Amino acid sequence: MKVPIIVDGLRVEIDQGTPIINAARKAGVFIPTLCYHEALKPYGSCRLCMVEVVHDKQRRLVTSCNFPAEGGMEVFTDTSRVRQIRRMIVELLLARCPEVLMIRTMAKQMGIESSMFKKREANECILCGLCVRFCEEVVGVSAIGLANRGIDREVATPFKVASDVCIGCGACTYICPTGCIEMVPDEKTPRLRRMKMGNLTLVPCTNNYQCESCPREENFLAEMKNVITEFRSTYRRFTEKK
Amino acid sequence: MKIEKIDSILKKHEYRHSEIIGIMQDVQGIENYLPEGTLRYISEKLELSLTRIFDIVTFYKAFSLVPRGRHMIKVCCGTACHLGGAMQNLDRIKRTLHVREGETTEDRMFSLETVNCLGTCALAPVIQIGEDYHDAVIPGKIDNILAAYSAGHERQEVATD
Ligand code: SF4
Numbered sequence: 001m002k003v004p005i006i007v008d009g010l011r012v013e014i015d016q017g018t019p020i021i022n023a024a025r026k027a028g029v030f031i032p033t034l035c036y037h038e039a040l041k042p043y044g045s046c047r048l049c050m051v052e053v054v055h056d057k058q059r060r061l062v063t064s065c066n067f068p069a070e071g072g073m074e075v076f077t078d079t080s081r082v083r084q085i086r087r088m089i090v091e092l093l094l095a096r097c098p099e100v101l102m103i104r105t106m107a108k109q110m111g112i113e114s115s116m117f118k119k120r121e122a123n124e125c126i127l128c129g130l131c132v133r134f135c136e137e138v139v140g141v142s143a144i145g146l147a148n149r150g151i152d153r154e155v156a157t158p159f160k161v162a163s164d165v166c167i168g169c170g171a172c173t174y175i176c177p178t179g180c181i182e183m184v185p186d187e188k189t190p191r192l193r194r195m196k197m198g199n200l201t202l203v204p205c206t207n208n209y210q211c212e213s214c215p216r217e218e219n220f221l222a223e224m225k226n227v228i229t230e231f232r233s234t235y236r237r238f239t240e241k242k
Numbered sequence: 243m244k245i246e247k248i249d250s251i252l253k254k255h256e257y258r259h260s261e262i263i264g265i266m267q268d269v270q271g272i273e274n275y276l277p278e279g280t281l282r283y284i285s286e287k288l289e290l291s292l293t294r295i296f297d298i299v300t301f302y303k304a305f306s307l308v309p310r311g312r313h314m315i316k317v318c319c320g321t322a323c324h325l326g327g328a329m330q331n332l333d334r335i336k337r338t339l340h341v342r343e344g345e346t347t348e349d350r351m352f353s354l355e356t357v358n359c360l361g362t363c364a365l366a367p368v369i370q371i372g373e374d375y376h377d378a379v380i381p382g383k384i385d386n387i388l389a390a391y392s393a394g395h396e397r398q399e400v401a402t403d
């Protein structure tokens with residue numbers, strides 16, 4: 001069922017129960033995100049997509065990527081409260097990954113010169129879980145997952161040994177917004193490339209990433225290609241705007 | 243761990259994904275830790291990805307992927323115990339057993355851990371060994387307390403043989 005929602009004064013209709021970020025996208029209102037992708041289930045880990053929602057006379061801050069739409073909701077994406085929260089999140093991210101270009105660009109756009117938080121030893125992973133979810137939901141193998149908790153949380157293969165189910169598709173390297181899973185030449189067979197992220201051991205693609213002549217299922221490749229193209233355009237849009 | 247044993251645990255929990263924590267508690271109750279092979283088997287049987295299982299196992303402090311000692315030593319380092327000399331007790335245990343926090347003695351008799359509060363501040367400084375609480379511990383008492391466990395274990399073994 002379609003329900004009407006007002007985003008920054010613009011009225012749009014979206015399916016009831018779908019994330020309200022869809023309404024914003026439909027209205028052409030930009031909300032920054034780091035862990036959201038239409039092809040994947042919402043995860044709500046980066047908190048960057050916070051907006052204010054007024055519904056049933058209540059006003060509250062929610063993450064727009066996983067907040068289900070109800071008729072009559074009014075969404076505000078650019079209030080001072082929202083801006084303040086976003087600033088805080090970007091400052092925290094900047095403290096975690098001072099080297100990552102995308103985070104630095106974001107910070108710059110918000111006028112953040114340096115983070116007020118103590119820097120940890122440089123880490124590039126923001127734990128958005130995109131690689132994990134893509135590997136599970138689209139590739140369908142679940143070679144990598146998240147492990148540990150608190151400041152030790154990290155992307156890892158089970159038991160931290162070389163994955164025996166990774167197909168070497170390289171999707172995780174494409175989808176990672178911070179570029180911390182790299183593709184590097186394999187030491188033993190430099191013709192092949194393999195994924196590298198700290199101690200994460202994934203396998204090289206047997207077809208050397210020549211996707212055009214890949215013997216894998218066509219549907220899978222088509223979907224993956226879509227997701228990747230889309231994903232890149234989302235970031236381009238973000239880095240160009242504001 | 244024996245396959246039949248794992249199967250019976252899985253059956254008890256009706257092969258439900260939602261019961262994964264209960265399943266792992268049962269496995270750990272028997273084995274004292276979660277062996278890799280057992281987890282791989284469970285993942286296959288439940289059709290639950292190993293990454294998910296690994297995530298859960300590493301998330302909760304109660305689960306261990308490495309074998310733990312027969313007796314779990316928990317040294318309380320909460321405020322009251324800290325003031326009462328928990329650190330000196332901890333040092334003494336480390337020196338006597340030659341282990342650090344999170345480690346297990348070579349003979350698999352003891353594992354050492356620190357906790358932030360056992361909820362028995364009136365007994366500070368407290369050390370919990372297995373299910374027993376030892377109150378008002380001072381470094382001088384440590385060796386005797388530990389020796390009782392090592393000896394007690396040996397007696398038990400003789401009795402059951
Ligand atoms: S390269 Fe391996 S880990 Fe990465 S998405 Fe593909 S199967 Fe998953």
Ligand code: SF4
Pocket residue numbers: 124125126127128129130131132155175176177178179180181
């Ligand atoms: S490796 Fe990249 S995609 Fe995966 S969680 Fe970290 S930042 Fe996200």
Ligand code: FES
Pocket residue numbers: 032033034035036043044045046047048049050063064065066
């Ligand atoms: S995009 Fe919503 S929390 Fe990350």
